[in-house]
Amino acid sequence: xxxxxxxxxxxxxxxxxxxxxxxxxxxxxxxxxxxxxxxxxxxxxxxxxxxxxxxxxxxxxxxxxxxxxxxxxxxxxxxxxxxxxxxxxxxxxxxxxxxxxxxxxxxxxxxxxxxxxxxxxxxxxxxxxxxxxxxxxxxx
Amino acid sequence: xxxxxxxxxxxxxxxxxxxxxxxxxxxxxxxxxxxxxxxxxxxxxxxxxxxxxxxxxxxxxxxxxxxxxxxxxxxxxxxxxxxxxxxxxxxxxxxxxxxxxxxxxxxxxxxxxxxxxxxxxxxxxxxxxxxxxxxxxxxxxxxxxxxxxxxxxxxxxxxxxxxxxxxxxxxxxxxxxxxxxxxxxxxxxxxxxxxxxxxxxxxxxxxxxxxxxxxxxxxxxxxxxxxxxxxxxxxxxxxxxxxxxxxxxxxxxxxxxxxxxxxxxxxxxxxxxxxxxxxxxxxxxxxxxxxxxxxxxxxxxxxxxxxxxxxxxxxxxxxxxxxxxxxxxxxxxxxxxxxxxxxxxxxxxxxxxxxxxxxxxxxxxxxxxxxxxxxxxxxxxxxxxxxxxxxxxxxxxxxxxxxxxxxxxxxxxxxxxxxxxxxxxxxxxxxxxxxxxxxxxxxxxxxxxxxxxxxxxxxxxxxxxxxxxxxxxxxxxxxxxxxxxxxxxxxxxxxxxxxxxxxxxxxxxxxxxxxxxxxxxxxxxxxxxxxxxxxxxxxxxxxxxxxxxxxxxxxxxxxxxxxxxxxxxxxxxxxxxxxxxxxxxxxxxxxxxxxxxxxxxxxxxxxxxxxxxxxxxxxxxxxxxxxxxxxxxxxxxxxxxxxxxxxx
Numbered sequence: 001x002x003x004x005x006x007x008x009x010x011x012x013x014x015x016x017x018x019x020x021x022x023x024x025x026x027x028x029x030x031x032x033x034x035x036x037x038x039x040x041x042x043x044x045x046x047x048x049x050x051x052x053x054x055x056x057x058x059x060x061x062x063x064x065x066x067x068x069x070x071x072x073x074x075x076x077x078x079x080x081x082x083x084x085x086x087x088x089x090x091x092x093x094x095x096x097x098x099x100x101x102x103x104x105x106x107x108x109x110x111x112x113x114x115x116x117x118x119x120x121x122x123x124x125x126x127x128x129x130x131x132x133x134x135x136x137x138x139x140x
Numbered sequence: 141x142x143x144x145x146x147x148x149x150x151x152x153x154x155x156x157x158x159x160x161x162x163x164x165x166x167x168x169x170x171x172x173x174x175x176x177x178x179x180x181x182x183x184x185x186x187x188x189x190x191x192x193x194x195x196x197x198x199x200x201x202x203x204x205x206x207x208x209x210x211x212x213x214x215x216x217x218x219x220x221x222x223x224x225x226x227x228x229x230x231x232x233x234x235x236x237x238x239x240x241x242x243x244x245x246x247x248x249x250x251x252x253x254x255x256x257x258x259x260x261x262x263x264x265x266x267x268x269x270x271x272x273x274x275x276x277x278x279x280x281x282x283x284x285x286x287x288x289x290x291x292x293x294x295x296x297x298x299x300x301x302x303x304x305x306x307x308x309x310x311x312x313x314x315x316x317x318x319x320x321x322x323x324x325x326x327x328x329x330x331x332x333x334x335x336x337x338x339x340x341x342x343x344x345x346x347x348x349x350x351x352x353x354x355x356x357x358x359x360x361x362x363x364x365x366x367x368x369x370x371x372x373x374x375x376x377x378x379x380x381x382x383x384x385x386x387x388x389x390x391x392x393x394x395x396x397x398x399x400x401x402x403x404x405x406x407x408x409x410x411x412x413x414x415x416x417x418x419x420x421x422x423x424x425x426x427x428x429x430x431x432x433x434x435x436x437x438x439x440x441x442x443x444x445x446x447x448x449x450x451x452x453x454x455x456x457x458x459x460x461x462x463x464x465x466x467x468x469x470x471x472x473x474x475x476x477x478x479x480x481x482x483x484x485x486x487x488x489x490x491x492x493x494x495x496x497x498x499x500x501x502x503x504x505x506x507x508x509x510x511x512x513x514x515x516x517x518x519x520x521x522x523x524x525x526x527x528x529x530x531x532x533x534x535x536x537x538x539x540x541x542x543x544x545x546x547x548x549x550x551x552x553x554x555x556x557x558x559x560x561x562x563x564x565x566x567x568x569x570x571x572x573x574x575x576x577x578x579x580x581x582x583x584x585x586x587x588x589x590x591x592x593x594x595x596x597x598x599x600x601x602x603x604x605x606x607x608x609x610x611x612x613x614x615x616x617x618x619x620x621x622x623x624x625x626x627x628x629x630x631x632x633x634x635x636x637x638x639x640x641x642x643x644x645x646x647x648x649x650x651x652x653x654x655x656x657x658x659x660x661x662x663x664x665x666x667x668x669x670x671x672x673x674x675x676x677x678x679x680x681x682x683x684x685x686x687x688x689x690x691x692x693x694x695x696x697x698x699x700x701x702x703x704x705x706x707x708x709x710x711x712x713x714x715x716x717x718x719x720x721x722x723x724x725x726x727x728x729x730x731x732x733x734x735x736x737x738x739x740x741x742x743x744x745x746x747x748x749x750x751x752x753x754x755x756x757x758x759x760x761x762x763x764x765x766x767x768x769x770x771x772x773x774x775x776x777x778x779x780x781x782x783x784x785x786x787x788x
Contacts, residue, residue: 007170008185014159015332022152024337026476033474066536 005135009061013054019048032084032097039104050106055115064119086117149471154472154477156486160314167318174523175329177319178502179248179421179589186325189422192324192432192491195331196418197227197409198440200489202448203463204285210452214371216394218691219403219684221449221716224441225723226403226684230410230563231432231674231731232373232737237570238416239425240659241651243744248420250413250500251386251507256647257569258577261380264511266501266584270559271413271582275500277539277551283307284541284548286489289464290482293471297689298561301542308538315494315501318426318525320421323494330487335443337484341463342447344470344477346453349555356709358457360453363698363710371456372710374399383594386612396686401619403684408621414492417499429737437727445720448715458574513765515757550597551578557595557621563586564632573652579635587628594620604782615625650747658742661735672734679726683719691715 024046031040058064065073084101086092093101171177184192206220219226238253249255250271254263270465287303314322349355363372375392384393409415419428455462460469471478506527510517517525540548564583568575575583592598599609644652681687696706696716707714731737 007166007325008188011328012164014163015329018159018329018333019336023340026474026480029476030474068705132580 005061006063009057016050016053016057020053024048024050028100029109030101032094035094035096037096037099040096041103041107044100044104044107047104048111051108051111054073077108086127144629146294146297147477148479149290149482152483153486157310158491158506159329160310160326162316164314164317164322167314167322167325169318171321174520176277176321177523178498178506178526179417180319180321180324181429182243182248182421183423184321184418184421186422186427188324188328189418190427190435191331192418192435192495193231193410193415193570194440195327195334195491196414196437196491196495197494198223198331198334198444198670199489200282200286200485202444202450203451203485203488204282205290206444207264207341207446207452207455210449211455211459213394213454214783215449215453215710215712215716216370216374216392217399218374218688219239219399219406219710219712221445222403222441222683222720222723223406224437225679225720225727227409227430228437228441228723228727231428231436232406232727234411234416234566234570235419235428235432236737237655237659238566239419239422239428240729240744241421241569243646244747246653247475247748249502250416250609253416253420253566253569255507255511255595255649257645258565258580258648259645260577260581261512262581262734263565263584266558266588267413267562268500268508270562271496271500271503271677272533273551273558274412274414275493275496275533277542277553278555279489279496280541280548282489282553283537284545285621286486287541289378289467292464292626293467293478293482294637301538302453304538304541307490308534311490311493312534314496317331318497318519319523323498324418324421326438327491327495332489333484334491335439336487337449337481337488338443340477340481340484341466342443342450344481345451345461347464348466348469348628349454349457352450353708355453355457356705359710360454360698360705361430362457364700367471367700370394370701370711372698374688375478377686377689381615382558382610382619383612383615385596386610386615393614395617396688397622398614398617398619399688400680400685401614401622403626403680405556405562405621407563408556409561411566412555412559412632413503414495414499416494417495417502422442425737426739429430429731429739432737433724433728433731433782437724440721442655445717449716453713495532497533499528500533504529513761513768514784515761521773527729550595550600550693552593553595553620554597557591557624558588559621560621560723561591561624561628563625564628569651570655574636574641575632575642576639577648581630582635583628587624587633590627591620594618594623609727646749647747653745657742658744665733665735668733672730675726675729679719679723683716683723688712688715691719760785 027043027046028040029035029043031043055063084093086103088098088101112135150364152787167180171180175181176183201741202223209217209220239255241253242248245253245256247256251264253266254260254267265482283304284300287300287307290303291298291300314326346355347354349358359372363369366372370392374396377396379392379395381387381393419425419779426733432732453465454466459465467478467482470481506522509525512521537548541552553597561584564575565580565609568580593602593609596613596615601610602609605668615623681688691712693711695709698713705711705714
């Protein structure tokens with residue numbers, strides 16, 4: 001009995017995020033602690049590298065993001081965005097922190113859109129989110 | 141620990157525990173039932189097996205033990221830095237052939253291999269004992285070091301025992317739930333985490349030391365101010381000392397033969413039941429060549445030769461930067477990095493510990509208890525009893541870490557050298573058909589005696605019984621692995637010469653015929669055979685043997701009387717790096733050019749032995765069990781009585 005490729009893919013995805021993702025998070029936090037945009041930028045680059053590596057693994061195994069991964073990714077993105085905006089509103093962010101956060105969210109958003117467009121095409125990417133409910137469809 | 145550390149370490153720890161249980165659950169679901177618990181249905185992906193082998197062979201030992209050795213005593217044991225090659229060498233030699241044999245006879249563990257080929261109960265028991273030593277002793281030692289480190293980093297907010305229990309619970313949880321599949325799936329992630337952690341530790345050590353140049357400048361001032369001058373050299377070929385504990389601590393122990401024999405101990409891991417368990421659970425042998433060459437020797441060998449050595453060197457130059465100090469200072473400034481590195485270290489220890497627990501549990505229940513005492517045990521019952529035994533082994537290990545650390549240390553020290561003694565029966569199966577059954581069994585017996593007589597456990601037991609040996613640990617600066625192998629080889633050669641070489645069982649003859657027919661090497665490899673031998677011997681001599689004396693001065697010499705290091709780093713470290721690179725080339729040459737671990741394109745049909753009538757064993761098994769219980773009770777009573785009478 002062969003191990004399903006889904007499992008092999010899962011192991012690789014976990015390994016990528018456990019190493020590159022957490023290292024990136026570490027550099028982001030280090031950059032914020034040191035008030036160094038450059039160090040935080042290394043963190044952003046590593047997180048983006050994890051994202052790219054994840055997509056490469058998906059391509060190698062001819063699979064997309066699983067529903068769990070999508071939910072976790074969007075959830076984490078949302079939580080981080082709320083933390084970032086709250087921090088900005090209460091004035092707890094220095095300028096390097098602010099730029100670092102902006103770079104991360106900007107890069108992730110652009111990257112995510114670029115991924116959708118290259119995978120599904122411009123129209124397909126939109127349709128991926130926008131689905132008419134059955135009641136709104138024309139009865140034919 | 142800083143406030144940040146109090147948050148990040150538990151957070152990362154929780155995440156790690158959640159990941160292990162997630163994969164254990166996935167593995168359990170993929171297992172479907174108890175049929176594939178022990179070997180994952182022999183379906184582990186080759187790349188997963190390669191990673192698990194590299195991770196388990198490296199484990200947390202090199203960071204916890206290797207770096208500490210360099211920090212405390214310097215670069216006198218370059219064999220430590222060449223460990224990647226020493227670990228890969230037996231992998232190239234054995235894995236492909238063992239996998240072929242296992243596929244042909246449908247075997248799933250080393251004890252089964254020994255039973256089928258040699259029909260030797262003794263070898264089965266030895267293999268089981270080695271697995272138990274790895275599970276309780278070797279893994280226990282690493283878990284103990286880790287528990288103490290974690291407890292210290294929390295400012296002793298939790299005790300080492302509590303940390304040990306937590307680590308043991310996580311380990312027990314995923315091994316018991318998912319079996320070999322969980323060990324494989326999780327092992328791949330753990331190995332990658334370990335590799336990243338070694339690189340991270342090296343980076344942190346270099347940054348804390350002010351960079352590679354500053355680190356070497358500190359080492360230079362250490363060399364200049366060291367009148368003994370033994371921190372950066374191998375101290376001669378051999379010293380005829382009485383051994384540790386008997387020579388008054390005055391004799392330098394880091395000699396050429398000390399290095400060679402230490403490398404032999406490292407070579408024991410890939411001949412252990414642990415490594416072969418992974419090999420036999422893999423669905424293809426095609427990745428062993430690449431795995432041993434590029435992953436074990438290349439990546440992990442490089443991480444050890446440079447990364448672990450850099451961590452050790454930082455601790456040597458500044459004792460505050462030894463592993464515990466490095467983590468503490470990192471915890472104060474960057475707790476997220478400290479937590480990440482520690483999780484990598486935990487993963488490194490657990491990849492080996494999990495594999496060891498599963499292998500030991502299976503060997504005890506499936507290869508000993510079921511075969512000799514309860515053949516009627518069903519598969520589901522076997523798995524359940526194994527789970528209980530794994531729990532007991534984990535408990536024993538956790539308790540020994542806190543209650544009997546000296547005994548744990550003595551037991552842990554036996555695992556690698558005893559495992560190295562299994563080379564001779566494995567060589568008999570895979571390459572040297574002239575090694576007979578009595579020779580293999582007697583050789584291993586002599587090897588065990590050689591190891592025990594040169595390790596603390598052996599001479600302390602003898603001393604307790606009133607027999608004082610005139611030597612201590614590792615006499616003549618030779619590691620017990622080599623003493624054992626000297627006795628082992630002598631016995632094997634002599635007994636093979638005088639016993640019948642055709643007296644093999646049906647399965648053994650089939651293995652010999654099968655390997656000869658299917659793994660016949662090409663003419664190019666045959667023509668290069670003497671070159672390969674010469675290359676291996678030359679590498680062993682120069683990289684981990686007496687040739688290391690050239691390494692003392694090859695790249696310059698710096699002492700209290702002057703001189704310089706021509707490449708800006710200790711000559712012996714540069715020598716080790718050079719021979720690590722040459723070692724990778726050697727492993728590649730053996731694996732591919734010599735076809736020892738090259739890919740294959742054979743279908744391996746299972747061998748069907750002639751049907752044999754099996755008599756009802758129930759009565760004999762009950763009698764054996766009764767005898768076991770009685771002799772166990774008597775032995776326990778005798779030990780207690782002797783201890784009470786003569787003192788512990």
